[in-house]
Amino acid sequence: MVRYILRRVMYMLITLFIIATLSFFLMKLLPGSPLNAEDKLSEEQQAIVLEKYGLNDPIPVQYVNYLGGLVQGDLGISFAFSNTPVTDILMDRIGPSAQLGAQALVVGTILGVLLGLIAAISHNGFLDYTSTVIAVLGTSIPNFVFAGLLQYVFAAELEWFPVALWGSFEHSILPTIALMIFPMATAARFVRTEMVEVLGSDFITTARAKGVSEPGIVFKHGLRNALIPLVTVIGPMAVSLMTGSMVIEQIFAIPGIGEQFVNSVMVNDYPTIMGTTLMFAALFIGIILIIDLLYGLIDPRIRISGGDS
Amino acid sequence: MSKLLEVKDLAVSFNTYNGEVQAVRGVSFDLDKGETLAIVGESGSGKSVTTSALMGLVPKPQGVIKSGEILLEGEDLVKKSNKEMQKIRGKDISMVFQNPLSSLNPTMKIGNQIIEGLVKHQNMNRTDAKKRAIELLDQVGIPNPEIRMKQYPHQFSGGMRQRVVIAIALACNPKILIADEPTTALDVTIQAQILELMKDIQKETESAIVFITHDLGVVANVADRVAVMYAGKIVEYGTVDDIFYNPKHPYTWGLLGSMPTLDSDDEELYAIPGSPPDMLNPPKGDAFAPRNKFALEIDGVMEPPMFKVSDSHYAATWLLHEDAPKMEPPESVKKRMQGFANTGGEE
Numbered sequence: 288m289v290r291y292i293l294r295r296v297m298y299m300l301i302t303l304f305i306i307a308t309l310s311f312f313l314m315k316l317l318p319g320s321p322l323n324a325e326d327k328l329s330e331e332q333q334a335i336v337l338e339k340y341g342l343n344d345p346i347p348v349q350y351v352n353y354l355g356g357l358v359q360g361d362l363g364i365s366f367a368f369s370n371t372p373v374t375d376i377l378m379d380r381i382g383p384s385a386q387l388g389a390q391a392l393v394v395g396t397i398l399g400v401l402l403g404l405i406a407a408i409s410h411n412g413f414l415d416y417t418s419t420v421i422a423v424l425g426t427s428i429p430n431f432v433f434a435g436l437l438q439y440v441f442a443a444e445l446e447w448f449p450v451a452l453w454g455s456f457e458h459s460i461l462p463t464i465a466l467m468i469f470p471m472a473t474a475a476r477f478v479r480t481e482m483v484e485v486l487g488s489d490f491i492t493t494a495r496a497k498g499v500s501e502p503g504i505v506f507k508h509g510l511r512n513a514l515i516p517l518v519t520v521i522g523p524m525a526v527s528l529m530t531g532s533m534v535i536e537q538i539f540a541i542p543g544i545g546e547q548f549v550n551s552v553m554v555n556d557y558p559t560i561m562g563t564t565l566m567f568a569a570l571f572i573g574i575i576l577i578i579d580l581l582y583g584l585i586d587p588r589i590r591i592s593g594g595d596s
Numbered sequence: 597m598s599k600l601l602e603v604k605d606l607a608v609s610f611n612t613y614n615g616e617v618q619a620v621r622g623v624s625f626d627l628d629k630g631e632t633l634a635i636v637g638e639s640g641s642g643k644s645v646t647t648s649a650l651m652g653l654v655p656k657p658q659g660v661i662k663s664g665e666i667l668l669e670g671e672d673l674v675k676k677s678n679k680e681m682q683k684i685r686g687k688d689i690s691m692v693f694q695n696p697l698s699s700l701n702p703t704m705k706i707g708n709q710i711i712e713g714l715v716k717h718q719n720m721n722r723t724d725a726k727k728r729a730i731e732l733l734d735q736v737g738i739p740n741p742e743i744r745m746k747q748y749p750h751q752f753s754g755g756m757r758q759r760v761v762i763a764i765a766l767a768c769n770p771k772i773l774i775a776d777e778p779t780t781a782l783d784v785t786i787q788a789q790i791l792e793l794m795k796d797i798q799k800e801t802e803s804a805i806v807f808i809t810h811d812l813g814v815v816a817n818v819a820d821r822v823a824v825m826y827a828g829k830i831v832e833y834g835t836v837d838d839i840f841y842n843p844k845h846p847y848t849w850g851l852l853g854s855m856p857t858l859d860s861d862d863e864e865l866y867a868i869p870g871s872p873p874d875m876l877n878p879p880k881g882d883a884f885a886p887r888n889k890f891a892l893e894i895d896g897v898m899e900p901p902m903f904k905v906s907d908s909h910y911a912a913t914w915l916l917h918e919d920a921p922k923m924e925p926p927e928s929v930k931k932r933m934q935g936f937a938n939t940g941g942e943e
Contacts, residue, residue, distance in 0.1 A: 489698040495653055496693075497713040497764060498686035501678075507712075511703045587748040588702055 292576075299572045306568045307357060310561045311350055317555065340366065353561075362565070363558030367551065373562035376547065381566075383453050384536070384543035388528035390459060391466035396521060398467070399474025400514070406475065407482030407513075408505060418475060425472025434465040434538045451540040462539045466532055470524050474517060481513035488512075515586050522578040526571045599667075600804055601627040601650075601772060606664035608645050608654055617875045619645040621828035622664070627772065632798065632805040634819035634836075636812065636851065640872050642828040643808045647774045649674075650806070651691055652681035668772075687717040690765040694777040696758035700749040706760050707745030713767045732763040735800075737793060755786035762793065769801055776808045791817055812855045816840060816936070821908070824848050827873050827883035833902075834909035840936045843925065844903075844911035846890045853929045866928060882914070890915060890923050 337343050341352060356363055362373035406418035441461060442450040448461050485491065486509055494508045533545035544563065551559035582589055608620040620642040627633050635643045648654050649661055652673060666673040668688060673681070690713075693699040701709060707729055714725040726745070733741035736759040749757055758778060765773055775794065779787035795818060798805055807818055815822055815836065822839040824832040824847065832845040843849055853866035870887035873879050879886065885895035892914050894900075903916035915923050924930070 489693060489695055490701040492653065493691075493693060493699045493761065493764070494701065494712075496651055496685055496691040497767075498682045498684070498716055499712060500682055503712075508701050508704070512701070586703060588750045 292580075295576050295579075299569075299576065302572055303565065303569060307354070307561070307565055308350075310564045311353055314557050314561060315346055340364075357565075362562035365551075365556055365559045367554045367556040367559065373558045376559060377544070377562055377566055380542060380544045380547045383459075383541050384545065387459060387462055387466060387535075387541070387543065388525070390463040392470055392521070392525050392528050394463065395467035395470035396474050396517075399471040400478050400510075400517070402471065402475035403478025403513075404482060404505065404510070406479040407486065407509075410483055410486075415479075418479070422472040422475040422479075425468045426476070428468075429534075430465050430468055430532065431534045431538055433468050434462070434535055437461045437465055438538070451538070453539075453541045458539075462535050462541060465538075466528060466535055470521070470528065473520060473524065477517045477520060478513055481516055482509055485509050485512045511585060515582070518578055518581055518585065522574050523571070526567070526574050599626040600629045600631075600669060602665070602667040603646075603650070604665045604667070606646065606649060606666065607662040608642075608649050609660050609662050610655075610658045611660065612658065612876075615876050618878055619659075619828055619875060620649070621878065623825070623828070623830055624664075625823050625830065625833065627804050627806065629771075629804055630798065630802040632807055632818055632820045634807045634809060634815040634822045635825055636809060636815055636822060637825035638810060638872055640875070641825040642875075643825050644776055646825075647691070647776055647806060647808055650772075650774060651685055651689060652676065652678070653685075683717070686713045686765075686770070687768045688770055689772045689774065690768070690770040691774040691776065692758070692761050692765045692778045695781045696754055696761050697781065699761055700757055702749055705746055705748060706752070710745075710760070710764050710767055713764065717768045728767070729763075732767060733760070735766070735797070736760070736763045737789075738763075754782055755789065758782060758786075758790055759793065762790075762797070766797060766801065766803075770803055772806060773798075773803045774806045774808070777810070778807075779814060780809070780811070787814075794818065812851060824851065827878060828875060829883070829912065831884065831913070832911040834905070834911075838906070838909040841933055842905070842909070843929075843933070844905055844909070844916060845884075845913045846888045846915070846925075847884050848911075849925045849929045850887075852932050853926065855932070866926075882912075892920060 334343075341349060344352070353363065360374070362377070365371050365373050365376055402418045402421065406415045406422075409415045438450055438461065441447045449458050452458060482505075486504070491504060491508055494504055499508070533549055535541075536543040536545045544566075547559070548563045550556075551563065603626070604624050606620055606623045607618070610617040610619055623642070623646055625633065635646065637643050645654065645659075648659075650666055650673070654661060661674055664674065668684070673684065676684070700706065707726065710729040710732060711722065711725040714720045714728055715722065718725075720728065729745060730741045733744060738744050738756060738759055744752075749760070752760060762778075773794075778794070779790050782790060791814065794805065797803070805818070807814070809815060819836050821835050822833070823830045824839065824845065826847050832839065832843065832848045834842075839848060840852070843852060847868075850866070850868040854868060856865055868887055873883050873886070881897050882888070882891070882895040882900055885891040888895070894914050900912045900914045900917075902910045902912050904910055905916065914920055925933070
């Protein structure tokens, strides 16, 4: 097991290296430069700035310098945000995004699984159609529509929650709900399909033949088998939620990572873009590793046996 | 003698988009304590639907028990609610399924799968149930039961999984064990082992066994009595000897003729022509008539009743009517019957 994880971490580092390289050279291919922002600089000033940030060096030298910094955990200094190190910017911004994402993922998945279960049990019944409609609406209506609706109803009209901004837990409720709809609908659809299939499988008949009660059939025998494919979709969903839905963060004026990313692309802030990309990549790979380990927990058939265990 | 199980005129239909499929059309049989009844027939003849009706597991809402009674020690199972059936399933009647590869829960340790029924039906605590589960695994011939208890189905071979399924079915000492083609998915050597195991267990536990199969070789090996099913009906019913030495129904002749034997290399293997009827619109008269070269004119008009051959032997064919022309089974089948008589019915 430990050997397996170590091997996976090795692969992760290789992947990260490739992504860092790719994003570096892609960045060099971007049109424009960090200097063509609003403030007009004279030729001389521009030369000084380029020199300061090492942008005059040949590209291979820049690349080696960048990698050298990376190894020491230094993502460089942001061009745009008052000379702050990129790591600091990311650290500042990740908090709200992660909290929102985690809340949306946990609540959304739990509600989604429940919804899917109810649908599967009342297969082709009224509740099934109801939950299918909810799921279809949830996946097809973009979340900013829900965001606006929530702001109007619960903040502007009922005044239960603040309209926007970040601070207390109350601030996080409306954006969480808006973000949660999509994972909830996805989970509901998946669980319903899987559960209907699992409930028709042979081992469920065996369980019935043993005299297991209906709740026992659904929760003890069905659910675990139905959750296996869900884990696959939850992984990528988790990353996109944790790293922030750019639109939701804009609407609720939340200082998260998504908003940050958009801004840095606008101003050609190379170090921040690359830093954010790398962080996305690292999160993604990390979550995939966690998912693979989770698989083993849920499905004994693919439990990883390291060495002799 | 009072019967353990009596099935009277059972009819099961499935409502589909195309109409009503009459899977079982009036089946009657009975079962004594400790007896083995084999139900034989082609795919789609209604064998499995009959047994799922016994278990109360006819898929709802499409499947409907149209008529009939299933009397387990005098109590009609058809009238029982699902809750009541849950107490009977696994305790009084239990079942071994066709495909051992898919009939165990892949995410549950096999020990827990055995224990489940014990805890539910025998009110055992987990420690006692564990002991009993280990005994059961030992009884069905699984070595190292203590270790195997903690393993998952994928760590077992097909034959071993079927042993586990049998252990689950036996957990609560059922009065009736239904085995739905329990050896079909296994290779031949394992088949023989599983059949031996079931016979041994029957001796020990005195459970009655209803054995569903399309393999007449298996029937000769395990059964006391045989019911031959065709198109949702029992067409011939008798002891193993009646069916193998003195078959009366042309369909039984066809089944016996199409059964490969060791000394059959000189003859061509017989196949019953045509295919089973569409149960959406069951044919008028004898359902087997279109495939039957011995069919009489009346077969196309009226369904034959059960004719009595002897006290234990019945067959539904007009050939047994006193006015019918004397018909002999075809030569190849006669040779077969002779062969069975010489070897004593064993393979």
